[in-house]
Amino acid sequence: MTRTKVCVIGCGFGGLEAVRALARSDAVDVTLIDRTNHHLFQPLLYQVATADVAAPAVSGPIRHILRREMQRGRLTVLRAEVTTLDAGARTLTLEDGSTLAYEHLIVAAGATHSYFGHDEWSRFAPGLKTLADAFDVRARIIGAFEQAERTQDEAERAACLNFVIIGGGPTGVELAGALAEIARHTLREEFRHIDSRSARIVLMEGSPRVLGAFDEALSASAARQLRKLGVELHTGCQVTGIDAAGVDYTEQGQPRRLAARTVLWAAGVAASPLGRALAASAGAPLDRAGRVQVQADLSLPGHPEIQVIGDLAAATTPTRAGPKPVPGVSPAAKQMGRLAAANLLRRLRGEATRPFRYADYGALATLGRNAAVVQLELPAIGRLRFSGYPAWLFWLFAHIYFLIGFRNRLVVLIDWAWSYWTFARHARVVAQAVAPPKQAPS
Amino acid sequence: MTRTKVCVIGCGFGGLEAVRALARSDAVDVTLIDRTNHHLFQPLLYQVATADVAAPAVSGPIRHILRREMQRGRLTVLRAEVTTLDAGARTLTLEDGSTLAYEHLIVAAGATHSYFGHDEWSRFAPGLKTLADAFDVRARIIGAFEQAERTQDEAERAACLNFVIIGGGPTGVELAGALAEIARHTLREEFRHIDSRSARIVLMEGSPRVLGAFDEALSASAARQLRKLGVELHTGCQVTGIDAAGVDYTEQGQPRRLAARTVLWAAGVAASPLGRALAASAGAPLDRAGRVQVQADLSLPGHPEIQVIGDLAAATTPTRAGPKPVPGVSPAAKQMGRLAAANLLRRLRGEATRPFRYADYGALATLGRNAAVVQLELPAIGRLRFSGYPAWLFWLFAHIYFLIGFRNRLVVLIDWAWSYWTFARHARVVAQAVAPPKQAPS
Numbered sequence: 047m048t049r050t051k052v053c054v055i056g057c058g059f060g061g062l063e064a065v066r067a068l069a070r071s072d073a074v075d076v077t078l079i080d081r082t083n084h085h086l087f088q089p090l091l092y093q094v095a096t097a098d099v100a101a102p103a104v105s106g107p108i109r110h111i112l113r114r115e116m117q118r119g120r121l122t123v124l125r126a127e128v129t130t131l132d133a134g135a136r137t138l139t140l141e142d143g144s145t146l147a148y149e150h151l152i153v154a155a156g157a158t159h160s161y162f163g164h165d166e167w168s169r170f171a172p173g174l175k176t177l178a179d180a181f182d183v184r185a186r187i188i189g190a191f192e193q194a195e196r197t198q199d200e201a202e203r204a205a206c207l208n209f210v211i212i213g214g215g216p217t218g219v220e221l222a223g224a225l226a227e228i229a230r231h232t233l234r235e236e237f238r239h240i241d242s243r244s245a246r247i248v249l250m251e252g253s254p255r256v257l258g259a260f261d262e263a264l265s266a267s268a269a270r271q272l273r274k275l276g277v278e279l280h281t282g283c284q285v286t287g288i289d290a291a292g293v294d295y296t297e298q299g300q301p302r303r304l305a306a307r308t309v310l311w312a313a314g315v316a317a318s319p320l321g322r323a324l325a326a327s328a329g330a331p332l333d334r335a336g337r338v339q340v341q342a343d344l345s346l347p348g349h350p351e352i353q354v355i356g357d358l359a360a361a362t363t364p365t366r367a368g369p370k371p372v373p374g375v376s377p378a379a380k381q382m383g384r385l386a387a388a389n390l391l392r393r394l395r396g397e398a399t400r401p402f403r404y405a406d407y408g409a410l411a412t413l414g415r416n417a418a419v420v421q422l423e424l425p426a427i428g429r430l431r432f433s434g435y436p437a438w439l440f441w442l443f444a445h446i447y448f449l450i451g452f453r454n455r456l457v458v459l460i461d462w463a464w465s466y467w468t469f470a471r472h473a474r475v476v477a478q479a480v481a482p483p484k485q486a487p488s
Numbered sequence: 489m490t491r492t493k494v495c496v497i498g499c500g501f502g503g504l505e506a507v508r509a510l511a512r513s514d515a516v517d518v519t520l521i522d523r524t525n526h527h528l529f530q531p532l533l534y535q536v537a538t539a540d541v542a543a544p545a546v547s548g549p550i551r552h553i554l555r556r557e558m559q560r561g562r563l564t565v566l567r568a569e570v571t572t573l574d575a576g577a578r579t580l581t582l583e584d585g586s587t588l589a590y591e592h593l594i595v596a597a598g599a600t601h602s603y604f605g606h607d608e609w610s611r612f613a614p615g616l617k618t619l620a621d622a623f624d625v626r627a628r629i630i631g632a633f634e635q636a637e638r639t640q641d642e643a644e645r646a647a648c649l650n651f652v653i654i655g656g657g658p659t660g661v662e663l664a665g666a667l668a669e670i671a672r673h674t675l676r677e678e679f680r681h682i683d684s685r686s687a688r689i690v691l692m693e694g695s696p697r698v699l700g701a702f703d704e705a706l707s708a709s710a711a712r713q714l715r716k717l718g719v720e721l722h723t724g725c726q727v728t729g730i731d732a733a734g735v736d737y738t739e740q741g742q743p744r745r746l747a748a749r750t751v752l753w754a755a756g757v758a759a760s761p762l763g764r765a766l767a768a769s770a771g772a773p774l775d776r777a778g779r780v781q782v783q784a785d786l787s788l789p790g791h792p793e794i795q796v797i798g799d800l801a802a803a804t805t806p807t808r809a810g811p812k813p814v815p816g817v818s819p820a821a822k823q824m825g826r827l828a829a830a831n832l833l834r835r836l837r838g839e840a841t842r843p844f845r846y847a848d849y850g851a852l853a854t855l856g857r858n859a860a861v862v863q864l865e866l867p868a869i870g871r872l873r874f875s876g877y878p879a880w881l882f883w884l885f886a887h888i889y890f891l892i893g894f895r896n897r898l899v900v901l902i903d904w905a906w907s908y909w910t911f912a913r914h915a916r917v918v919a920q921a922v923a924p925p926k927q928a929p930s
Contacts, residue, residue: 083917106917192525239564453906472899474544475525477618
């Protein structure tokens with residue numbers, strides 16, 4: 047029996063689900079391509095950045111996660127980067143120049159940061175999408191406190207102790223809450239020349255409220271909880287410039303500047319560059335963020351053999367009030383992954399494909415110790431909202447539940463319990479030494 | 489009361505012990521300087537490199553380890569690099585150009601790799617001294633298997649599956665044993681186009697036997713155990729060249745070459761460059777490896793206010809047969825740290841210093857699963873040797889016992905139990921993506 051060659055690009059939540067579903071079928075031979083060797087549980091990445099957990103606790107080698115699928119002999123995993131594709135010839139080009147032929151393609155290449163046309167800000171304000179980003183952010187946070195302890199210059203010390211987080215979505219509030227805890231508790235007694243509690247954690251959000259995807263009452267509750275944790279909240283605040291020494295912004299029409307050595311970017315998301323490749327080669331329509339506007343069944347117009355899922359897809363879901371955009375969250379990506387796999391197999395059997403319908407169970411975000419907001423959509427009952435300690439517990443168990451692998455669940459639970467009771471963060475080690483001096487000629 | 493200003497350079501085993509002992513005294517104000525923010529439990533660093541444990545399991549933030557000493561208000565910790573020193577003016581120069589005055593100085597700056605005059609080999613054959621080294625080695629090991637799976641070229645595939653470890657001391661045999669286990673067990677069922685068990689793990693040692701510091705019988709046992717684990721042992725083997733494609737060596741007088749993508753360096757150790765700075769400024773005599781030849785009480789000739797300890801010191805210990813060199817192992821470094829602190833305080837009190845006397849309790853090395861050698865020196869009884877499973881158990885508990893911090897002990901024990909029973913290595917994630925392609929102009 048000849049198996050249909052399927053390529054899946056990206057092993058995030060969407061790609062992983064698609065591969066798992068496809069691997070059950072005898073009709074396909076699957077090649078999964080990812081730039082890294084691991085699947086990342088992105089909702090907990092901020093904890094790697096803020097030194098709460100080690101990287102292996104929230105990520106796992108793709109080969110290990112898929113070892114059972116692998117053993118059936120119909121799955122190939124490649125660590126490679128797809129640089130472009132030819133939808134006419136049905137080939138992918140990899141970063142080493144080699145090509146790979148496919149008959150069906152699922153593109154789940156995800157998203158990257160968008161600096162809204164100011165790519166020069168990326169040097170000064172890293173975002174948080176990959177493990178490498180998390181290590182960079184961790185090194186910057188630790189480095190800022192170390193430099194504050196070291197410097198004799200009062201202005202530099204103040205800038206070292208100013209931490210600016212730009213963007214009040216889930217990642218931004220998580221980072222801000224964790225930083226506040228680091229400054230107020232974790233490092234409290236570990237410096238001699240500074241009081242870590244004097245650090246300012248400044249969260250800047252352009253819109254009038256944080257967590258804009260949540261109900262207004264929960265946004266307000268999140269703002270209160272963040273302030274209680276020690277976060278300075280600046281809403282309606284537009285960032286106009288970022289450089290090595292700080293941030294320019296306007297607030298209530300006034301231009302202002304804050305000197306800060308550490309600036310973290312949690313504001314803009316842009317689709318993977320593969321969106322543009324799909325537009326160029328397959329004529330895929332893109333939205334303003336560069337995401338691919340897929341058809342109801344997640345395929346491209348004119349290219350039923352190509353499906354796009356996850357954060358790279360601008361998909362809609364039918365509601366009584368008409369089609370509604372699907373948010374870029376992991377449950378949506380997983381649901382798309384399963385549907386894309388099922389639709390692909392339906393096509394191979396000559397059956398009609400089915401449209402994507404997003405099952406929205408709500409949203410949740412954590413803000414720090416005992417602080418979170420939860421908004422559940424319950425089918426018969428309607429919307430259920432809660433915040434504070436119960437929401438935090440709910441968030442905790444939901445994330446443990448969805449973490450991949452029994453071992454990771456156990457390890458993260460132990461890490462969290464440890465941090466909770468001791469206020470210590472065990473993953474505070476930074477591999478980089480201070481910048482070595484220029485070699486004297488000798 | 490005026491406290492004497494003491495600087496300690498380096499927070500390895502020696503520096504940490506010295507600071508702990510000094511912090512108990514009211515007579516001194518201590519500044520500890522390290523290039524990184526963590527103390528590293530170096531004996532287990534190879535497990536970070538071979539993906540058995542995460543970095544935070546074998547390292548801890550210096551500030552956290554010393555938080556109680558910190559709270560007494562007489563200890564400053566600086567993450568900084570000492571670039572040079574002026575023994576006349578009694579100042580240190582840091583990498584940012586600032587200077588620091590001391591009245592007493594303990595230099596515990598450790599060692600780095602020596603490529604025996606072939607520094608150009610370092611690019612192709614990284615050594616293992618720091619967490620950054622360990623991440624580099626891990627990325628190379630994982631990357632080699634990934635590339636073997638990917639390539640269509642048979643010669644390249646073979647080179648990807650050849651792993652050369654140069655140096656048959658403790659680090660070399662540990663790396664070789666762990667690599668053999670990765671190839672034979674961990675990755676066995678996770679590839680489709682290669683059989684990971686076909687990987688060759690080649691250990692090259694210049695002298696006639698591995699683990700030269702051990703008795704001959706234990707060396708022979710170690711060699712047998714390594715072969716059983718799947719390691720190819722080449723003793724009496726001189727490396728003459730290393731490049732991106734492999735290793736040149738002579739064996740039994742014959743020049744040979746082995747194509748290998750992964751070459752790891754566990755052969756030569758050179759003292760920290762601060763040894764040369766001490767020679768230039770304080771006239772300290774150096775040995776061939778660049779280590780400082782200290783006096784019996786660990787101080788420098790003519791500079792009683794400077795003491796050198798740990799791997800940077802070429803110290804001797806009295807024996808019936810005359811002075812014997814102290815080996816570069818962690819128990820020796822710890823003992824020197826304690827004596828240096830005590831001698832410093834004795835000097836402040838106007839008392840005579842005491843000479844260093846190395847209490848040698850023996851040596852142990854692990855080779856892999858259930859495989860190790862142990863050689864104990866028991867005061868009244870004499871030398872006790874054993875190998876195999878009992879030695880491995882002994883090694884395991886000895887290392888757990890000496891790991892710093894209750895949490896780390898617990899975490900490493902859980903990690904080891906997990907690896908032991910499942911053969912999985914949970915820390916196999918590599919942050920780096922494949923090399924991104926050059927940007928096309930657009």
